[in-house]
Amino acid sequence: MQTFDLEAQGLRNLNSALHAQxxxxxxxxxxxxxxxxxxxxxxxxxxxxxxxxxxxxxxxCGGMNKQATINVAGSAGPGVAENMMSGxxxxxxxxxxxxxxxxxxxxxxxxxxxxxxCGISMKGIDIIVHGNIxxxxxxxxxxxxxxxxxxxxxxxxxxxYEARLFVRGSVKSLGADCVEKEMxxxxxxxxxxxxxxxxxxxxxxxxxxxxxxxxxYNFNIDNAY
Amino acid sequence: MCGIVGLFLKDKALEPKLxxxxxxxxxxxxDRGPDSAGIAIYGADTKGKAKLVVQSDVPEQxxxxxxxxxxxxxxxxxxxxxxxxxxxxxxxxxxxxxARSRLSEVNPxxxxxxxxxxxxxxxxxxxxxxxxxxxxxxxxxxxxxxGHTRMATESAVTTMxxxxxxxxxxxxxxxxxxxxxxxxLRRKLRRQGVHIETENDxxxxxxxxTWRMMNGATLGExxxxxxxxxxxxxxxxxxxxxxxxxxxxxxxxxxxxxxxTDQYVxxxxxxxxxxxxxxxxHARVWEPEPATVYFWSHKGAPTAHEKAA
Numbered sequence: 001m002q003t004f005d006l007e008a009q010g011l012r013n014l015n016s017a018l019h020a021q022x023x024x025x026x027x028x029x030x031x032x033x034x035x036x037x038x039x040x041x042x043x044x045x046x047x048x049x050x051x052x053x054x055x056x057x058x059x060x061c062g063g064m065n066k067q068a069t070i071n072v073a074g075s076a077g078p079g080v081a082e083n084m085m086s087g088x089x090x091x092x093x094x095x096x097x098x099x100x101x102x103x104x105x106x107x108x109x110x111x112x113x114x115x116x117x118c119g120i121s122m123k124g125i126d127i128i129v130h131g132n133i134x135x136x137x138x139x140x141x142x143x144x145x146x147x148x149x150x151x152x153x154x155x156x157x158x159x160x161y162e163a164r165l166f167v168r169g170s171v172k173s174l175g176a177d178c179v180e181k182e183m184x185x186x187x188x189x190x191x192x193x194x195x196x197x198x199x200x201x202x203x204x205x206x207x208x209x210x211x212x213x214x215x216x217y218n219f220n221i222d223n224a225y
Numbered sequence: 226m227c228g229i230v231g232l233f234l235k236d237k238a239l240e241p242k243l244x245x246x247x248x249x250x251x252x253x254x255x256d257r258g259p260d261s262a263g264i265a266i267y268g269a270d271t272k273g274k275a276k277l278v279v280q281s282d283v284p285e286q287x288x289x290x291x292x293x294x295x296x297x298x299x300x301x302x303x304x305x306x307x308x309x310x311x312x313x314x315x316x317x318x319x320x321x322x323x324a325r326s327r328l329s330e331v332n333p334x335x336x337x338x339x340x341x342x343x344x345x346x347x348x349x350x351x352x353x354x355x356x357x358x359x360x361x362x363x364x365x366x367x368x369x370x371x372g373h374t375r376m377a378t379e380s381a382v383t384t385m386x387x388x389x390x391x392x393x394x395x396x397x398x399x400x401x402x403x404x405x406x407x408x409x410l411r412r413k414l415r416r417q418g419v420h421i422e423t424e425n426d427x428x429x430x431x432x433x434x435t436w437r438m439m440n441g442a443t444l445g446e447x448x449x450x451x452x453x454x455x456x457x458x459x460x461x462x463x464x465x466x467x468x469x470x471x472x473x474x475x476x477x478x479x480x481x482x483x484x485x486t487d488q489y490v491x492x493x494x495x496x497x498x499x500x501x502x503x504x505x506x507h508a509r510v511w512e513p514e515p516a517t518v519y520f521w522s523h524k525g526a527p528t529a530h531e532k533a534a
Contacts, residue, residue, distance in 0.1 A: 036500040055425060
């Protein structure tokens, strides 16, 4: 295992060392100590490596991730896993605003709560939140799955496209064009897999599904004020 | 962007280190706001005395004799303590409001930074570490304080445009964000007789709170009504004689982190600002909810009050 002291060795050295790893690297497990809320930790990775961050992170941790598994033993600042392509990111604590925004693939697991705009404009990522999420989550989400074991804040799924939203707790309010939908057997199967991948012991049957009413797809004078 | 920090001590043993801890937090936030910085410190009780902190661009000309001229104008003793471009004028508490109005008559070049019994505000243009060093903030002790690193968006980079803004005796505010209705609100408040000095949006926010409190609102009520009347983005951190409050607008784009231990409550725009505080690894750390007023006081229990939709 490689240990990297972020405070002593610096962010650029960390990210260039991680970027230098190829698909066949022997240095498969990395530990980052003293993150102290620093920005842009482990961004732009593209190798099947595991990075364990021992503490809280600042903005954009794990952004644009491909292939790598990133575990944060703390909370994450704004924009964690932003535009992730593949791989897995697990946050042991809470995540700040716009977690997993614009993500195209991979899995983001947040074991605490996520703040506002979680999964905003998601485009294929799967996000599994053990706790609650804040307002405007999944705004303009296009595809992928958002699983919330706790409650959702205001305007969930505003102007939603084809992403699937599963919420176990209450939803403070639904955004424009977001509606509750029937949980069919295929959705139970999808959710079962997501809960397993997220390490949640919740039962799929306890969730409600939300999605797009598809009324904003085309111009309709009745949508005007 | 702007960076804001705040520290409200519960443990008196930490009071001698308040300036040092706030300075460290402020410098960490330099890359959120490198053009100006300011800090408000609530110091020890001065037993019937009050302080007017003033600033001059030519302190060597303006400060000698300012205490005597003010004493003559007020008809009571005034002492002066010069600290770089700032000076603390101390007088009987009953003279404070008169002193404030007489300052521009006595010397129109001297500008008021703050007024109150415990409050002292120091702010200047420049890198936060330079500003903190000029005033030797690290040496200051106190019970609570707030600070700001500015990245100017709404008005000129000047001392008067720097935060914190003093909004009434022993009251001050720092702001991260931008207000979009500050021009119309400034006109409205000026018509009500509120004195607003600059074209800065935050000063309008501060003046708005003062105006609401002048008309009978508590600080908590004033902060709640700011959620209706101020348009734009804001995270506010406010200080009062014995209290410390936080409020974010309903959209809550601007970042905010609160931490609480048995020893203190701390606020930072980012968690990075808090990493060197004692016991932070075991603190309760959370993101304040939008449209919710959080307030701690040395006189009472902490409160969090969500604004009804």
